[in-house]
Amino acid sequence: MKLKEKKPILKRIKDLFCKRQSINEEMKIQDEWYATAKNIKYKDLFKFINRLMKKYNHDYGTICHALAAGAVATVNAMNRTEQGGITGFQASGVMWEFLEHFMGIKPPVKIVQYKNMLYPNYEKQFEKIIIKETFEYLQKEAEKLLIENESAHIEVKKHWQSIINGVVPFGYEIMEDD
16 A cells, blocks of 8 residues: 555656756856846746746756845845845845855955956956955964964974964055055
């Protein structure tokens, strides 16, 4: 009797996988996902995410695109509601929160857009300068790491100690107050 009960479940699982389209990044299906995600409405969001997750058999790369497109769609759909309409500044805040809460990347952080090297007016973005508060943060972190990691490699410990002693690493300089 138990065997008969399992067949319908196994058949449903098999049918689910058989209906999925096998894809890969070279097929460029993700381009359509991102275009849809950019203009999606809140009422269509669940249907879009459901399609991303149930229509395709994802490989190592396409699952990343599906998750990213779903996240972009969610932000855009929410932003189109009556409570949305965020500014570019607020949008950058969303990005930083995502980096911290999804990726575990905590401030201080800097993102470099290397295409700006094509324009001379962006030269200051590429100077090896950090602000005083960032260096103070590094010194405090180095102190903690030195205490918490007795088994760290001797060269790493020396590096931490030099930061604690006031040596700014990797040729960086501290920005002077104007």
